[in-house]
Amino acid sequence: MPPKQFQALVVSEEADKTFSRQLTSRSTADLPDYDVLIAVKYSSLNYKDALSASGNKGVTRRYPHTPGVDVAGVVEESRSPLFSSGDNVIVTSYDLGTKIPGGFGQYVKVPADWIVPCPAGLSLHESMIFGTAGFTAAQSVLKVIEHGVKPEDGRILVTGATGGVGSVSVSLLAHLGYRVTGVTGKVEEHAMLKRLGAESVIGRDEATDTSGRLLLKEKWAAVIDTVGGIILETGIRTTKYGGIVTCCGNVASPDLSTSVYPFILRGVSLAGIDSAACPMETRIKVWNKLAGEWKISLLGELAVDIKLSQLNSYIDMILKGKTKGRVVLDLNG
Ligand SMILES: NC(=O)c1ccc[n+]([C@@H]2O[C@H](COP(=O)([O-])OP(=O)(O)OC[C@H]3O[C@@H](n4cnc5c(N)ncnc54)[C@H](OP(=O)(O)O)[C@@H]3O)[C@@H](O)[C@H]2O)c1
Incomplete structure (x- = not known):
């Protein structure tokens, strides 16, 4: 498939060591060469994302960078037998959004062994109400x-x-x-x-x-x-x-x-408690619980949905402890 252009929030380090955030057009050709290309439908905003988006070198060392430790999306291309085009999938943590471009962009490329199939009973949107x-x-x-x-x-x-x-x-x-x-x-x-x-x-x-x-x-x-x-x-x-x-x-x-x-x-x-390096077996067990007997009836009440254009201000808010519940980033369209 020819490379595609997409929108992403890019955080850059300036000459004076300050950090700036811009919505930028990027190409899938510039994503790291991992096996699975995912069209991101939803991401979410976690405190760690805000640290990455504000130049915290404990979270992200190299800039320019696209944060977003959470992704829910649809597989677009796969060189792995584990996933096929059209699969609904979830990726959270590992190096996503900290060392490699993450869910604050409309495409990510990740290794197949980071991916969890989105369990039946949970929509992509609902999975990001939970998120990391x-x-x-x-x-x-x-x-x-x-x-x-x-x-x-x-x-x-x-x-x-x-x-x-x-x-x-x-x-x-x-x-x-x-x-x-x-x-x-x-x-x-x-x-x-x-x-x-x-x-x-x-x-x-x-x-x-x-x-x-x-x-x-x-x-x-x-x-x-x-x-x-x-x-x-x-x-x-x-x-x-x-x-x-x-x-x-x-x-x-x-x-x-x-x-x-x-x-x-x-x-x-x-x-x-560590989620970033949590073993895949536990990861799948926990996601299946969240889609099944642990699925909260008031799930929708926990979250506000935002678009990429609103992300900057929500990053500032979460850094000040001013957000409540979960912030879901809608990357559709
Ligand atoms: N170990 C892991 O794998 C892992 C995974 C996810 C998150 N985390 C960590 O867990 C923490 C919470 O993450 P989050 O995404 O839930 O962040 P969050 O949405 O920003 O929530 C943090 C909450 O802590 C309270 N708070 C903020 N500043 C505070 C202060 N100075 N003193 C006391 N309470 C304060 C606020 O709630 P109230 O106003 O209600 O008090 C704030 O809403 C972060 O440190 C994050 O890095 C770790």
Whole structure:
């Protein structure tokens, strides 16, 4: 097939070391030489994409670059026997959108072993309402369940509750019958979190303890933390005997200062969550759950749809913690 021109958001590093973002026409001939060419129908905006789009060298070293760690689209050409033209597919993470051009453009080329067939029961659009954030939420919830925490064990705390990972975690846990307390900095979004299924909502102050006490009153059967720093530290000190705290993010801080006491006196477990290098077997298991028994009835309520022309301003908003729920990028047409 002859090369095609397409629209992409390109982030460039300027001579003065600042970064700029432009909508640019690109050619499929310039994409890396991997086996599968995908026409991107939808992508989504994750916090990591905003870091890549603003020159964070911890996420993306080389510019010019097109971010977008999430892709849902249709295979257009394949040199792999695993996929054929017309297949509906999902690609999230690996090096997509960090080291190679990602979903903020209308075409991507990726290795076949990064691709998940879009499961029956989930549309391409719905898969991007979940996206990497939702997938990470599902991994966190799975960790809590596999740890043995049951709905009757008590409330689960979700931090960064209106964010992408947080809002999907709240919805999934409520869907599965757990009692959820959301932590948010957005007073105006308490009602939204309750609609998603949170039993109660508290402010960041209430989830932050600066007393220096090594153990605090036991409150949570589990904590799903998406922010790091003092809120994570407080979560660990308030988790009940035998409970689990999952840790996936660092929007508040990458720091974690804790004593060993929650672990050696209460048997609390701290579990790291990584979606980028998650093995394919787990990836398929999690996507199938999200398309099946974990499919949230209020899925549509979690997301706003935007076009490429609106992406720039949403990138600025997510960097300031001002978005809520999920932002789906519609690349059709
Ligand atoms: N490990 C992995 O594989 C993986 C995968 C996906 C995401 N992540 C990480 O998970 C985190 C969340 O990602 P996301 O896509 O959900 O981001 P997001 O949509 O921007 O949500 C983050 C939320 O955190 C809260 N927040 C922001 N600044 C804060 C601060 N200074 N202190 C406390 N809370 C703050 C806000 O919610 P409220 O206003 O409701 O408090 C915000 O909406 C990021 O660090 C991301 O890099 C990791």
